[in-house]
Amino acid sequence: MPRLHLGTWAESTVNWLTHHFSWLFDAISSVVNHMYNGVEWVLGGPSPLLMAGILALVAFWLRGVLAGVLSFAGFALIDSIAQWDQAMQSLSLVVVSAAVAVVLAVPLGIWAARSRSASMLVRPVLDVMQTLPAFVYLIPAIIFFSLGTVPAVIATIVFAMPVGVRMTELGIRQVDAELVEAADAFGTSPLKTLLRVQLPLALPTVMAGVNQVIMLALSMVVIGGMVGAAGLGATVFGAISQVNIGLGFEGGVAVVILAIYLDRVTGALGDQVSPLGRRALARMRASAHGLSFAHYRPRPVVGLSAVVTLALVACGTGVFSGSPSSPTASGGPGHGQAVHIGDFDWDESVASANLWQQVLSDRGYKATVNTYDPGAAYTGLASGSLDYVTDTWLPTTHAAYIKQYGKNFTDLGSWYGHTSLEIAVPSYVKDVHSMADLKGRAGEFGGRIVGIEPGAGEMKLLQSKVLPGYGLDKEYQLVASSTAGMLAELKRDYAAEKPVAVVLWSPHWAYSTYQLTKLTDPKGLWGASDSIHTEANRSSAARLPHVTSWMRKFHMTEAQLGSLEAAIQAAGQGHVTQGVKAWLAKNPGVENAMAPVVAGSGSGPGSGKN
């Protein structure tokens, strides 16, 4: 069979689109950003309990007393597990994505319902949208729309919209043909038939579609977290990569509360807006006697005005309380210039990026750190939506990204040279210190070595070179899973003091959390170790000469990095900045060494330039 270069074509299409339609993507990006910011300002602005009250009131209005009380309790719970801001960010993401998806889906569904050829045209497109793995279009989405909320919104729309189209089409097609004929027989025009007969009767199905759109949008929140969208997704994604079960659970609970709330409220909204639903409700209420207060629901006017009043109060307080954590531009050597640093959920990555963020903020820059999947981060760095990525392992681990995007990067050199790839076992496993010691002990380790992502360079190296080199390839099976899966397995077995061999690398926080033995490599099969480089976007490197020159000179020892990571761990999840500050306080010379300031002058050092 001839090899079809479908992938190449797709890639060049993406490049061509980037080249010729960047104005369009920028426009979309700006619109979506404004929508998101607007909604987020409304939802996240007021104090949590007030907002919880508004949301509970909506539930009370649409579903009744019990729903209102439970909603308030649910949102209060979210606030009390410190996930409020994230929950509101996620809710905003869902609201924006679902709104856009519904606005696109309903007309498409109507079109598909009215024209057989349109239906045939739309259906395969919907199939692709629904089944194409999100990551496949997530990376192009980053290329088009840069990192952050926008690609998450776009990906969510792509994923959630099809069900809206399908349900709208189904709903309209399901309307009794005799009713449509009756409308026609009385001379109703096609448009009025749609508005007076088809849509009102299809509305329950359409609203079920809207409900599903919202639920699917919520299910994309975690994936959104991987491309830098703020919210519960980021919490959960971060917690998963660090096997932080507690935080993951809290984030998950918040997602579930949001999901149940949105499901019930939109479900009830469906009953309220459709004439048939109202009819059914009225009948149900007529038959339900006793316990009348439980069935009490404010009339629409009362309910709506209550919500509006509370919302106005909320807006008032929201304007004044603002968001205290939002960074404000200030003076200083950096003159408030924005610096975007990307990191991965790896300890040294978080540590170095946040260290720089703290130092640069002290120097007057408006520095931000966001966490991404590596693919997303390098794509963002290439497009200029990120300025620096501090955790690039070269020449091996991240070589593929450099090959792909290297022409857009400026390499700022290595700041850490002691990395290594290895297999690690818990220290309680006696007499295993080198790879050679594993031989003949497969029974003890269950005949397997717990690996990470099958695509990782380390896995390939281990499978093809290291295991055969020590004659272990017949004895042990290398189990591919994921980094999070590997760490979870390690945690489980470590707690049970079971022998386990895992694929690991240094530096890694697992070494400070558990007593582990790095297996030595007497034959040197792992090859030369990587060192950690800082990569800058080429134009950012020129635009931020001081930062670039400071980063070129940056260096950390193993002890420094270890203590910094430990300080961050000690500060606890969500308090990275405090951890970094504490560490800087204990290591007073470091900040000046990293970013030397010319005394007395308000500007950065001219001597820093190469």
Added chain:
Amino acid sequence: MTKLAAEHVFKIFGRRPKEGVRRLQEGADRDRLREDGTTAAVIDASFTVQEGEIFVIMGLSGSGKSTLLRMLNGLLEPTSGRVLFDGQDLTALSAKALRDMRSRKISMVFQHFALFPHRSVLENAAYGLEVQGVPRAEREKRAAEALDLVGLDGWGPHWPDELSGGMQQRVGLARALATDADLLLMDESFSALDPLIRRDMQDQLLDLQQRLRKTIVFITHDLNEAMRLGDRIAVMRDGRIVQIGAAADILSHPADDYVAGFVQDVDRSRVLTAASIMERPRVIVSTDDQPDAVVRALRTDKASAAFVVSPAPALRLVGTVTEAQAAAAADGEGTVGELMRAATVTAQPDAPLADLLAPASRSDLPLPVVDGDGRLAGVVPQLRLLAALGDRPTPADRADRSDGSDTAGRADQSIREEAASA
């Protein structure tokens, strides 16, 4: 006055419908077309509907009657042929003009009621007016009047699903009547109702028709319903109209074996009327005539009695005189008027045969049939009455049809004439 006319209407579904029409006109039959994936739903249908008439199109399912009905208001466009409403060719109208026509002039009642479940009874009845753009207050008033008309006053605020089937169809009828359309198309409108309710609805329709004098095209597969409602009936089979005529006509003179088979189970005594079987009386004499003239006339015609009518121009039936009575007075003075027996037992022309049995049994003479002015329209001899009730007419009977009724032959002939002139 002709309200609606169909002229050589064809409706062909499938690929290349026009070619289907051509092939049918060249004599290909329906089954041949079906083998090629083309369905001929209506083939060469021509008829006229008079103003104020109930015209029933009857046929079994698949005979094309519903398709034909939908071409009468433009819901379907004929593949070939014309539909004239008030002389206006519907096929020539733009889509918008056609919609306007449907909203004002032609309304429709459906088999399964087709009430909008998201509208109250009043809103349903007002639907047609809403489409016309009548202001709310007026349309609600007129819709309420229409509901009154069908006996649903006070049900306006209810929902369709709270009503029984018969009541729902009354709402459907009210919706059709509210627009004050001239033409009412009723598509198997009573078929979904149970028999007793169906009979009530038929009575109500006939009653409304007495008052409103709409032009109604009524579709049904139920022959008894067709006979009960229809001023004239068109029988359809396999897309073609096989016979058009009044009920009695179709019953007595079916056009072919199919129609004959169809009508054989009908209760003839309730469908056939005196008018449909009556004969011309053999001897009619005036009250002024001399008895000897009567005797001569009776002997010439070999009749046993003569019917006596009042002198021209009234010509009302006043009595009967037998040959014996006339012979007894033949040599004496006096007129027929003095020796006749007064006619007490008569029948109306529209009386069903079932109602003739008792009167006919009370006399040896043929039963006289008199019209509304008391004029002698014809007579029903007892033997003929018995024969009509027991008759299983075959198409061959058409040759020796009787006089005095609007026969199928005439209706067919008029169609043929129209066809020739079109």
